[in-house]
Structures are given as C-alpha cells and as structure tokens.
Amino acid sequence: MTALTDIPRATPEAQDAPRLPRRGAVRHRGADVGPSRTTRVVVLLITALFLGLPLFALGAFTVRGGLKGGVTLSHWHDLFGGELGASSGPLWTGLQNSLLLSVVTVVVMLALLVPTMILVRLHMPRLEKTLEFVCLLPLTIPTVALVVGLAPVFSVVARIFGSGSWTLAFAYVIVTLPYSYRAIQANLVAVDVVTLAEAARSLGASWTATMRDVLLPNLRRGMLAASFISIAVVLGEFTIASLLSRTNLQTALVLVSKRDPYVSNIVVLMSLLFALVLLFALGRVGTQSRRSRS
Amino acid sequence: MTAPNTTMTATEAVGAVNAVRPDAEGATVEMIDVVKDYGNARALSGFTLSMQPGELVALLGPSGCGKTTALRALAGLTPITSGTMRVDGEAVAHLPTNKRDVGMVFQSYSLFPHMTAQDNVEYGLRMRKVPKAERRERAAEMLASVGLDELGHRYAHELSGGQQQRVALARALVTRPSVLLLDEPLSALDAKVRVELRELIRLIQTELRITTLFVTHDQEEALAMADRVAVMSNGVIRQIGTPEDLYSRPTSAFVADFVGLSNPVPATLTGGTITAYGTTFELLGDPLPDGPVVALVRPEDVTFTEDGIPATVITSSFLGSLRRTIVRLDDASVLTVQHDASDVRFAGARANIAFTGRPVSARKV
Numbered sequence: 220m221t222a223l224t225d226i227p228r229a230t231p232e233a234q235d236a237p238r239l240p241r242r243g244a245v246r247h248r249g250a251d252v253g254p255s256r257t258t259r260v261v262v263l264l265i266t267a268l269f270l271g272l273p274l275f276a277l278g279a280f281t282v283r284g285g286l287k288g289g290v291t292l293s294h295w296h297d298l299f300g301g302e303l304g305a306s307s308g309p310l311w312t313g314l315q316n317s318l319l320l321s322v323v324t325v326v327v328m329l330a331l332l333v334p335t336m337i338l339v340r341l342h343m344p345r346l347e348k349t350l351e352f353v354c355l356l357p358l359t360i361p362t363v364a365l366v367v368g369l370a371p372v373f374s375v376v377a378r379i380f381g382s383g384s385w386t387l388a389f390a391y392v393i394v395t396l397p398y399s400y401r402a403i404q405a406n407l408v409a410v411d412v413v414t415l416a417e418a419a420r421s422l423g424a425s426w427t428a429t430m431r432d433v434l435l436p437n438l439r440r441g442m443l444a445a446s447f448i449s450i451a452v453v454l455g456e457f458t459i460a461s462l463l464s465r466t467n468l469q470t471a472l473v474l475v476s477k478r479d480p481y482v483s484n485i486v487v488l489m490s491l492l493f494a495l496v497l498l499f500a501l502g503r504v505g506t507q508s509r510r511s512r513s
Numbered sequence: 514m515t516a517p518n519t520t521m522t523a524t525e526a527v528g529a530v531n532a533v534r535p536d537a538e539g540a541t542v543e544m545i546d547v548v549k550d551y552g553n554a555r556a557l558s559g560f561t562l563s564m565q566p567g568e569l570v571a572l573l574g575p576s577g578c579g580k581t582t583a584l585r586a587l588a589g590l591t592p593i594t595s596g597t598m599r600v601d602g603e604a605v606a607h608l609p610t611n612k613r614d615v616g617m618v619f620q621s622y623s624l625f626p627h628m629t630a631q632d633n634v635e636y637g638l639r640m641r642k643v644p645k646a647e648r649r650e651r652a653a654e655m656l657a658s659v660g661l662d663e664l665g666h667r668y669a670h671e672l673s674g675g676q677q678q679r680v681a682l683a684r685a686l687v688t689r690p691s692v693l694l695l696d697e698p699l700s701a702l703d704a705k706v707r708v709e710l711r712e713l714i715r716l717i718q719t720e721l722r723i724t725t726l727f728v729t730h731d732q733e734e735a736l737a738m739a740d741r742v743a744v745m746s747n748g749v750i751r752q753i754g755t756p757e758d759l760y761s762r763p764t765s766a767f768v769a770d771f772v773g774l775s776n777p778v779p780a781t782l783t784g785g786t787i788t789a790y791g792t793t794f795e796l797l798g799d800p801l802p803d804g805p806v807v808a809l810v811r812p813e814d815v816t817f818t819e820d821g822i823p824a825t826v827i828t829s830s831f832l833g834s835l836r837r838t839i840v841r842l843d844d845a846s847v848l849t850v851q852h853d854a855s856d857v858r859f860a861g862a863r864a865n866i867a868f869t870g871r872p873v874s875a876r877k878v
Contacts, residue, residue: 411621414619417620420589420590424636425611432625437627452826
C-alpha cells in the first residue's frame with residue numbers, strides 16, 4: 220500500500236488555473252497602436268455608404284412607380300402575389316435550379332474534400348502541398364477557358380446523368396474548390412487532428428468511429444464555412460450556366476431583366492441581401508472558432 | 514463556479530481507484546529486436562525491452578534517440594520495419610492501435626474539444642459498448658481518482674493544462690488497459706504542476722499495478738518516477754537499470770554524462786586504474802585502452818578540504834539542503850562541487866578541493 224500522502228488536486232487559483240473567460244473583461248491588447256476611435260468610425264461610415272448606397276438605390280428602384288414616379292409595391296406584388304406571370308416564371312425555375320445546385324455542390328464538395336484532406340493530413344503529409352496546388356488551381360483558370368474544357372466533358376456527363384441542371388454541380392465543385400479548401404484547411408490547422416485521431420484510436424475507436432465521433436465534429440466550423448462560401452459562389456454563378464445552356468438564377472435574371480427590369484432588380488436585391496446574411500453567418504462562425512481556440 | 518477541494522487523501526483516491534479496477538494485474542511486455550526505418554534513417558535499430566507486470570519503465574534519452582518511436586511502435590501508431598512485440602505473451606505487432614488494449618497520454622493536450630471531461634473519459638468505455646449507467650459511474654470514479662470529480666462538466670478549453678492532462682490520464686486508465694503509455698505527458702506543464710502530476714501518476718500506477726512505459730527527456734522525472742530507467746541513444750537502449758544503478762554504476766561514459774551531473778576531469782588510465790590530480794579511481798563500465806582519458810566525476814565526489822588542490826570560487830548556488838559551487842583550478846579546469854548548504858562560499862574566495870576517489874566512468878580523449 221502506498222504511503223498515506225495527500226494527493227494534490229487541481230488548484231484553480233494557482234498558475235495552473237482554468238482559462239475561463241472573465242465576464243465583462245475587455246481586451247485592450249493592441250489598442251495603443253491601432254487607429255483612433257474617430258478614424259475607425261469614419262472608415263466604417265465610408266465603407267457602409269459605399270456598400271449601402273447602391274443597395275438603397277436598388278431598393279428604391281424596385282418600388283418606383285414607372286415613368287409616372289411615386290412609390291408603389293406593385294412590382295413586389297407581381298413577384299409574390301401568388302400568380303406567377305410569364306415574366307417571372309423562368310426566375311422561379313432558375314432559383315429552384317440554383318438552390319438544388321447549391322445543395323448538390325455542397326454535398327459533393329464535402330464528400331470529396333473532407334475525407335481527402337483528413338487522409339492526407341494523417342497519413343500522407345508530404346502530399347499536402349500537392350493537394351493545395353491542385354485545389355487552388357481553378358483560381359488561375361478563367362471561367363470561360365474552364366467551360367471550353369468542360370464542354371466535351373459535359374457531353375459525357377449528359378449521357379450518364381442526363382441533362383438536368385443539377386449536373387452543373389460537378390463544374391461548380393471545381394469552381395468552389397479553392398474557397399472550400401481554404402476554409403477547411405484553416406480548421407484543420409487550428410485543430411490538432413493527428414493527435415485527436417491517435418487518441419481516439421488508442422481508446423479503441425475504429426476509423427469510422429474516429430471520423431464520426433471526433434474528427435467531423437471538430438471540423439464542423441470549417442465545413443460550415445466551406446458550405447456557405449460554396450452556396451454564395453453557386454448563387455452568383457452565370458458564365459458556366461450560360462455557356463453550357465443551363466438555367467440558373469443568374470441566367471434567368473438576365474432573361475427576365477430584358478422583359479421586366481423591376482422583377483429582376485427585386486431578385487438581385489434579394490440575392491445580395493441573402494449573400495450578405497451568408498457573409499455575416501460566416502463571420503460569426505469564424506468569431507466563434509477564434510473564441511473556442513482562445 | 515465552485516472551486517474543487519485542494520486535496521484529497523490517498524485513502525480516498527485509492528478507494529476510488531480500487532472501485533474502478535478491483536482485481537487489477539499488469540501485463541508483461543516484450544519488445545524484441547525491433548527495427549524502424551524512416552527511408553534511409555534508422556530510428557530503432559534492434560530495440561529490445563522486457564517489462565514485468567506492474568512495472569514503470571522510463572525511456573530516457575536525448576532528442577531523436579528513438580524513445581518516442583519505441584513507445585509509438587508499442588501503441589501501434591508507428592508501424593515497425595521488423596521485430597517482435599508481445600503483450601502478455603500475445604504478439605501484437607500485426608494489430609491496429611484500437612485492438613491493442615493500450616491507454617495513452619500524449620505530450621500535447623489531446624482531449625476531444627467538443628466533449629466535456631466526463632464524456633472524454635467515457636469515450637473508451639463507449640467504444641467497448643459498456644452500458645451507459647456503468648460507464649457514467651466508472652468515468653466519475655476515475656475522474657475522482659485524479660482529483661477532478663467536480664470538473665466533469667467542463668470542456669477542455671475551460672481546464673488548465675494540468676487539469677487537461679489529469680483528464681487524459683483518467684481517460685487512458687478507465688478502460689483498464691493492459692499497458693499504459695505516457696509520451697512526455699508533463700513536458701508542457703509548469704514546474705509545480707509537473708511535480709504534482711508525476712506523484713499522482715506514480716500513485717495511481719502503483720495502485721492499479723498497470724505496466725507503464727514512460728517517455729521523457731527529463732532525467733529528474735525519470736529517476737523520480739521509474740522502477741527502472743532505460744537510457745537510449747541511436748535507436749538502442751544503452752543501459753537499463755534502477756535509478757540508483759544508472760547513477761552510481763553507469764556502464765558507459767554516455768550514460769554517466771547523460772544521467773546526473775558529471776565533471777569532466779583530464780586523467781590517465783593505466784591497467785584499469787584512473788589517476789587524476791594525484792587521486793586514483795577505479796574505472797566503471799566498459800574497459801578502455803591505457804592512455805589519457807576524461808574521467809567523469811560526480812559533483813558529490815568532489816569536496817572542499819583544508820589542504821587539497823588550490824582553486825578559486827566562481828559562483829555558488831543554493832539548492833535547499835545543499836549547494837553547488839563552481840570552482841576554477843589553477844590550471845584553468847572548472848569543476849562543480851556539491852556540498853552542505855551551511856558551508857557558504859563566496860565568489861572570488863580561495864579554496865582547496867579533493868576527490869573522494871569513488872569509482873568513476875571515463876571516455877577517451
């Protein structure tokens with residue numbers, strides 16, 4: 220039997236104290252070298268004006284009463300009134316297609332990228348640079364050039380999967396790859412996945428359990444950020460859909476704007492606001508990620 | 514937030530540990546002629562180690578000597594090139610990590626950040642399909658045995674480094690593994706917490722009688738904790754023995770140099786006898802050819818005398834019950850003398866030193 224010495228317990232008051240954030244604590248680190256409060260407010264105001272004025276103008280245009288002037292909600296009513304006129308019909312088709320494309324793109328991107336990146340990180344770290352190069356490559360290729368290469372590929376895709384608009388997702392995965400890669404990579408670097416995986420394995424977890432219980436939950440923020448960015452890119456994509464003769468939100472907008480500029484501008488306004496919400500969500504995810512790390 | 518009690522008695526802890534594993538018995542571990550190559554570099558070259566049930570063996574050595582590779586090989590995290598590894602007589606080299614029944618505590622904090630401390634400790638039991646009620650109870654008992662019974666609801670980022678390593682220890686032990694593997698678990702902690710935690714590890718390990726392999730580069734840690742210490746260099750064990758053996762009877766200059774402090778003293782070797790400054794010493798360890806050598810004399814084997822070798826005090830450090838004083842001999846050699854704390858020496862003062870003449874290790878010049 221061991222001598223009856225006292226076992227030291229955790230001593231939170233000591234140097235070894237838990238790092239609980241203090242409520243109401245304000246960080247002043249770097250405040251002395253940053254810009255003054257006035258400068259920050261001025262810069263923020265200018266930026267807000269720069270970004271907000273066009274949105275405001277767009278909003279004002281959508282409620283304008285044509286050449287007679289005045290304010291009217293009739294254009295909004297035309298779009299949401301229940302009866303979809305001939306002018307806004309393609310728009311809804313485009314919106315449906317784009318939403319479906321977003322979902323398929325996100326699913327395919329996550330299914331391809333996450334296991335590959337984890338595998339490379341855990342077992343083939345030498346390939347990380349190569350993977351990064353491959354994933355960032357689409358940034359360097361103009362979309363028009365990409366479509367030229369994709370056109371013959373899509374004739375094969377059409378034979379296998381049909382010519383549904385959702386098949387554009389295969390191309391969109393390539394377009395969104397650089398952004399998705401960066402988002403997931405940032406999360407991979409922040410979390411020590413190698414040690415976490417080894418800890419799980421040493422506790423008896425299979426590879427499936429390790430992925431399900433340990434790695435994926437800790438990569439959730441990266442995957443969410445990658446998904447948001449992908450959705451934003453897909454909703455704003457025009458070139459590939461247009462050149463491959465598919466209908467998505469952007470091609471439909473162009474079509475509709477030729478018939479009814481009000482409806483198309485309403486949709487542009489809504490998609491911009493939607494993108495704004497996505498960006499805020501992204502920023503929030505990033506902030507939470509930084510907080511949890513600190 | 515309620516702060517936990519600062520201490521728990523050993524009786525409480527031992528009770529908690531026994532409740533977790535009433536009839537614990539450690540496993541034997543054998544690693545025979547294990548080789549691990551990384552391309553052209555050989556990390557382990559014929560590594561052989563045998564551990565008795567319930568024994569704590571520390572692998573000690575400089576960076577890159579292969580100690581972590583040996584531990585990871587036993588865990589199954591690093592596949593070996595050749596060799597045999599047996600746990601309780603059963604070959605394990607072909608088994609994946611999750612089938613080896615090992616518990617491991619890592620150098621870096623390895624708690625799952627999205628789980629509470631309690632859930633972390635339960636995870637290994639969950640993988641073994643232990644019913645929920647039982648695993649909650651066992652995890653709570655294990656957390657209590659590491660003194661964290663009140664912090665089970667906290668997440669990793671709400672725990673200090675020392676607390677995280679305690680949870681990691683509880684997590685590794687709750688499954689009652691055959692072997693516990695500790696990969697420098699204390700190296701990221703500050704000195705006070707490090708000493709606390711190493712005492713806790715040793716206490717729980719002794720009570721559970723779990724065979725433990727402990728990797729460290731800190732010789733004080735190894736000597737304080739281990740039943741036996743294995744000193745490694747270049748992928749092999751150079752000497753294995755009790756801490757006292759290694760310190761008092763090193764079989765090579767490398768071990769004498771690496772374990773504890775040594776004064777390199779220019780000397781002459783003749784027929785197994787070393788002569789330095791008129792004092793003769795018996796040579797410890799491997800024989801060397803006659804001629805000039807460097808004798809490795811422990812600081813406690815150098816003493817202050819009334820009429821010895823003249824020297825000048827350079828500095829003197831207070832270490833509690835003793836002092837270490839560095840002196841320069843008139844021939845410019847520098848020696849460290851370990852002596853009683855009450856014998857205060859000031860920088861610049863003249864002194865005389867002598868050697869006790871206890872056997873020493875030596876290396877070729």
